[in-house]
Amino acid sequence: MDKPVLEVNHLKKYFKTPAGQLHAVDDVSFAIEKGHTLGVVGESGCGKTTLGRTILRLIEPTSGEIYFNGEDITKLKKDNMKAIRRKMQLIFQDPYASLNPRMSVSEIIKEPMIVNKMCSSKKELDEKVKELMELVGLAPRLVNTYPHEMDGGRRQRVGIARALATNPEFIVCDEPVSALDVSIQAQILNLMMDLQEKKQLSYLFITHDLSVVKHISTEIAVMYLGQCVEKAPTEELFAHPRHPYTKALLSAIPVIDISQRGKKPELLTGEVNSPVNPVSYCRFYSRCKYACDKCKEHSYELKEISPGHFSACHMNFTGEIE
Amino acid sequence: MLNDVSFSLNNGETLGLVGETGAGKTTTALAIMRLLPKRTGFITGGEIEFAEEGNLLEKNEEIMKAIRGHRISMIFQDPMTSLNPVIRVGEQIKESFEVHMPDLSDAEMEKKVDEILEMVGIPASRKREYPHQFSGGMKQRVVIAMALSCEPELLIADEPTTALDVTIQAQVLNMMNELKKKLGTSMILITHDLGIVSQNCEKVAVMYAGSIIESGTAEEIFTKDKHHPYTVGLFGSIPDLNKVTDRLSPIDGLMPDPMDLPDGCVFHPRCPKCMEICKTKVPETVSLGGEHLVKCHLFGGGEIDG
Numbered sequence: 008m009d010k011p012v013l014e015v016n017h018l019k020k021y022f023k024t025p026a027g028q029l030h031a032v033d034d035v036s037f038a039i040e041k042g043h044t045l046g047v048v049g050e051s052g053c054g055k056t057t058l059g060r061t062i063l064r065l066i067e068p069t070s071g072e073i074y075f076n077g078e079d080i081t082k083l084k085k086d087n088m089k090a091i092r093r094k095m096q097l098i099f100q101d102p103y104a105s106l107n108p109r110m111s112v113s114e115i116i117k118e119p120m121i122v123n124k125m126c127s128s129k130k131e132l133d134e135k136v137k138e139l140m141e142l143v144g145l146a147p148r149l150v151n152t153y154p155h156e157m158d159g160g161r162r163q164r165v166g167i168a169r170a171l172a173t174n175p176e177f178i179v180c181d182e183p184v185s186a187l188d189v190s191i192q193a194q195i196l197n198l199m200m201d202l203q204e205k206k207q208l209s210y211l212f213i214t215h216d217l218s219v220v221k222h223i224s225t226e227i228a229v230m231y232l233g234q235c236v237e238k239a240p241t242e243e244l245f246a247h248p249r250h251p252y253t254k255a256l257l258s259a260i261p262v263i264d265i266s267q268r269g270k271k272p273e274l275l276t277g278e279v280n281s282p283v284n285p286v287s288y289c290r291f292y293s294r295c296k297y298a299c300d301k302c303k304e305h306s307y308e309l310k311e312i313s314p315g316h317f318s319a320c321h322m323n324f325t326g327e328i329e
Numbered sequence: 330m331l332n333d334v335s336f337s338l339n340n341g342e343t344l345g346l347v348g349e350t351g352a353g354k355t356t357t358a359l360a361i362m363r364l365l366p367k368r369t370g371f372i373t374g375g376e377i378e379f380a381e382e383g384n385l386l387e388k389n390e391e392i393m394k395a396i397r398g399h400r401i402s403m404i405f406q407d408p409m410t411s412l413n414p415v416i417r418v419g420e421q422i423k424e425s426f427e428v429h430m431p432d433l434s435d436a437e438m439e440k441k442v443d444e445i446l447e448m449v450g451i452p453a454s455r456k457r458e459y460p461h462q463f464s465g466g467m468k469q470r471v472v473i474a475m476a477l478s479c480e481p482e483l484l485i486a487d488e489p490t491t492a493l494d495v496t497i498q499a500q501v502l503n504m505m506n507e508l509k510k511k512l513g514t515s516m517i518l519i520t521h522d523l524g525i526v527s528q529n530c531e532k533v534a535v536m537y538a539g540s541i542i543e544s545g546t547a548e549e550i551f552t553k554d555k556h557h558p559y560t561v562g563l564f565g566s567i568p569d570l571n572k573v574t575d576r577l578s579p580i581d582g583l584m585p586d587p588m589d590l591p592d593g594c595v596f597h598p599r600c601p602k603c604m605e606i607c608k609t610k611v612p613e614t615v616s617l618g619g620e621h622l623v624k625c626h627l628f629g630g631g632e633i634d635g
Binding site for chain 1 (some may be wrong): 348349464465466467492494495496497499500502521522523524525526528529547548551552562563564565566567568569570571572573575576578579580581583584587
């Protein structure tokens, strides 16, 4: 097994709010190998975005370790961190809001290279921009256009080119296709997978769309209220979801199959609880149809229930829920 | 811009209107409600026949006001912006009774508000709260409650669950289907999610650049082999949960600018099966048997198979 590019151990991020401690990310651990993708799924407010940002230290973690190529980056000083950031990039959800409207395409793609002093001459810089634009499938004629002149798909390509400008090894993709139409979404997904193959990139792919995550990920982590409740290789997770929340989540997706019609999905009752001062036992307890008194005796623990397959439900440990 | 859009809907049926951004789905809905902006939205031709009322396009504003919200009502996409933030939730629901059933006494109206809230699964005691105290799913339930308050014959739901999480989406869709059954309402469900359509609609119409390019029963759209190339592309763009695909097969290119539509078939610049005739001649609507209609030269006169 290769050494993982990124390893995260017991990462926590709490925010102070007037109502109490908000547990945005609570004890999350995982590792991503070179050229692999970890998909992070969950509903809004479960801490997916905070997780992505905390890993890049755009938000300082409350506690926990983040190893990038074997180095714990939570202990790095600002200057050293800057050098590491070149290797870790972020693609944002909203291609409309994440590009500066007053900069042209070439200026946007150039900026990270200028900031990191990667090119010695203006000519080299222009060459690099041309290369990157070709890589992400942007026509050379668009070099001087501004974001407002482009559609969402092209804007997202600019965002990807910008992320690739510093030759990163690891990219946090925060819902990169959620704002796009399906036909454009498919184009961008194909592009991201091609780039991954070409450059051996590792992705942390954050999304709420389960069909997208299944398509692109090698492994999937399901989050609920800041905690990872189940983690397994993609095929395994979809074939044998074990945690009650994952089961409900998977059955809630409307499948494009008319023969499935009329089949009642496993409906969850109620809504996502508040992440402020959460309960000490299973956070899914109040919505779980399997909930019993024993659930209150177990605190959070992610256990391996079959090779590579982790779950946080104590009933999975004993085999009560298959 | 809409171009020659036709469909029909029987009592208690649900029509799924599918398409990407800018396809004209919402414009179709607003045209039916006669809610297009006055200066820019012209309906240049056609008829909208509704129940025994006849052509809605010939009705004056007074009559339309009585129909809107009472016999035809609409659920808008974004529950966060379609509620008034400074008016209590109960008051907002009551408003439709005040407008459409002015004969009711105040107590009767309050009772009806309680009933409709309970029906969509919100405790009536919460009617004195403001929208910001509700979660996204609950706000959408309130909007649905408002739309159903006068038991309309036709409900137009414009992406009613797009802003919601999947588990909440499943709850809301389930509830809408139950209510539809109970009240016998017909529904036009506007969405870009083919999964939702396949699970909830009896009829489907696929829109592209202001035209319905394919329509039929759900069985015809989801199980038959012959389709408009755009429909094929739309299905190819979505990762299938039941199949492993290495690469998606998206549609090349972009949606045309509605101000500058291509000549001939609107889809021809992106169509993998484009022929010479497609570039110059607008295709006729062709029947593929049953209710299955396609607007494509590939099927013209039944000479060429798709």
